[in-house]
Amino acid sequence: MTSTATIFRGDELASMIQGTPASKASLVQIYPATAHASLVDLRGPRMTIGRDALCDIEVTDDFISRVHAMLEATDRGWRVIDRGSLNGTFVNDVKVTEQYLHPRARIRIGNHIFKFLSADDIEVQYHEAVYELMTFDALTGTHNRRYFEEGFRREVLRCIRYRRPLALLVIDVDHFKQVNDRLGHLVGDEVLRSIGAQLKRRTRGDEMLARFGGEEFTMVLSEASPADAIRVAEELRRGVGETTVETSRGPVNVTISIGVAHFDGLSQVTEQQIIDRADAKLYEAKRSGRNRVCV
Numbered sequence: 001m002t003s004t005a006t007i008f009r010g011d012e013l014a015s016m017i018q019g020t021p022a023s024k025a026s027l028v029q030i031y032p033a034t035a036h037a038s039l040v041d042l043r044g045p046r047m048t049i050g051r052d053a054l055c056d057i058e059v060t061d062d063f064i065s066r067v068h069a070m071l072e073a074t075d076r077g078w079r080v081i082d083r084g085s086l087n088g089t090f091v092n093d094v095k096v097t098e099q100y101l102h103p104r105a106r107i108r109i110g111n112h113i114f115k116f117l118s119a120d121d122i123e124v125q126y127h128e129a130v131y132e133l134m135t136f137d138a139l140t141g142t143h144n145r146r147y148f149e150e151g152f153r154r155e156v157l158r159c160i161r162y163r164r165p166l167a168l169l170v171i172d173v174d175h176f177k178q179v180n181d182r183l184g185h186l187v188g189d190e191v192l193r194s195i196g197a198q199l200k201r202r203t204r205g206d207e208m209l210a211r212f213g214g215e216e217f218t219m220v221l222s223e224a225s226p227a228d229a230i231r232v233a234e235e236l237r238r239g240v241g242e243t244t245v246e247t248s249r250g251p252v253n254v255t256i257s258i259g260v261a262h263f264d265g266l267s268q269v270t271e272q273q274i275i276d277r278a279d280a281k282l283y284e285a286k287r288s289g290r291n292r293v294c295v
Contacts, residue, residue: 024119025078027057027071028129030106031113031138039126044073048083049109063087063110063186076100078116080107087186087248093193104128111189113138137211139189140196148210148218149271155208155220156263156271164265166222167229170278171199171236173215174255174290187247191254194245202236218278226262226295233258233293241291255291257282262295 025042040057047056050068059068065085072079079100082089090108091099101107103118103125115132117125132138135147143151152168159166173179173195180188192215199217203209208220219236221229241255259282261274285294 025073025101026117026126027107027114028117028126028133029112030115030129030133032111042071042073042078044078046073047071050083050085059109059112061110061112064112068109069107074100077118085109111186137196140193140211140217142196142200142217143208143210145210145212148208148212148220151208152218152220152275153271155222156269156274159222159263159265160268162265164223165225165263166220166265167224167226167260167262168274168278169219169221169229169233169236170212170259170261170275170282171217171219172257172282172286174257174286176215176254179252179254183247183249183252187249187252190247191245191252194243195240195254195256198239198243199236202232202239224262229260229262230293230295233260233295237291237293257285257290258293259283259285260293260295 024044026039027042028039048067048070049055049057049059050066051059051061051064052066055067057071064087065083067083068085069083069089070081072081077100079098080089080091080096081098082096087110088095090096091101092106093108101116103116103120105116107114107116115129117129135143137144155166158164173191176188176191179191192211196211196217199209199219203219206222208218210218212218219232221232224232237256237258241253245252245254259278259280261277261281263269263274281294285292288294
């Protein structure tokens with residue numbers, strides 16, 4: 001996948017925040033993640049977005065058409081219009097030809113995701129978008145690795161202090177490289193997005209789900225017994241395996257393998273030791289045929 005961070009034309013962030021006319025709005029790039037969130041001022045009345053250097057917003061991405069979409073300011077607000085692109089324009093994961101944009105709407109073109117910020121209190125919205133960028137994986141909507149590592153460290157210390165158990169699930173998509181090689185990275189992203197949504201629907205408020213990297217996810221189950229951990233892992237495995245993912249290249253079926261590590265809360269252990277145990281069980285699941293849970 002050829003995808004690079006984009007440097008947008010327009011004013012610097014400082015001048016954007018100092019005073020933004022009520023009719024103005026902005027886009028912030030939230031995926032792929034960049035060292036600094038890329039903010040672009042929508043000056044209107046029309047701005048094009050695409051790979052072509054003549055576009056108002058130039059984005060380097062092989063899955064984006066030369067002139068992919070247009071952003072237009074109207075009396076009703078800003079709207080996005082697809083310009084007959086090859087891979088489509090999506091707003092909040094729904095493919096559109098034309099769509100008015102609500103504050104915080106997500107626009108996806110190719111492998112890039114942007115958040116639309118209205119002029120109302122744009123500084124607060126910008127900081128919210130940056131916080132989301134730092135703690136959430138924009139592709140799947142789950143927490144990211146940074147959030148997991150910080151949160152899991154605190155959870156392990158809490159369990160040791162109060163002598164309470166926990167379980168860690170390490171989840172990996174089986175044969176994911178074959179999906180990318182056969183159908184392309186754009187379809188691979190669609191598969192990961194679908195799996196992330198499935199895992200999120202099963203995650204309770206006291207549990208933590210994160211995308212650990214690539215096609216790998218982690219889930220932390222607080223105060224879970226070994227039987228609880230196995231039950232949850234099997235529910236996740238069956239749910240993904242029984243769901244057909246509808247992609248731009250047709251239906252795709254995938255499975256997941258899960259490694260489970262359980263900590264009783266009574267011994268001294270580090271978060272890395274628990275992760276290593278779950279990883280070892282994941283590799284065991286892979287070696288023994290995939291589409292299974294190993295504890």
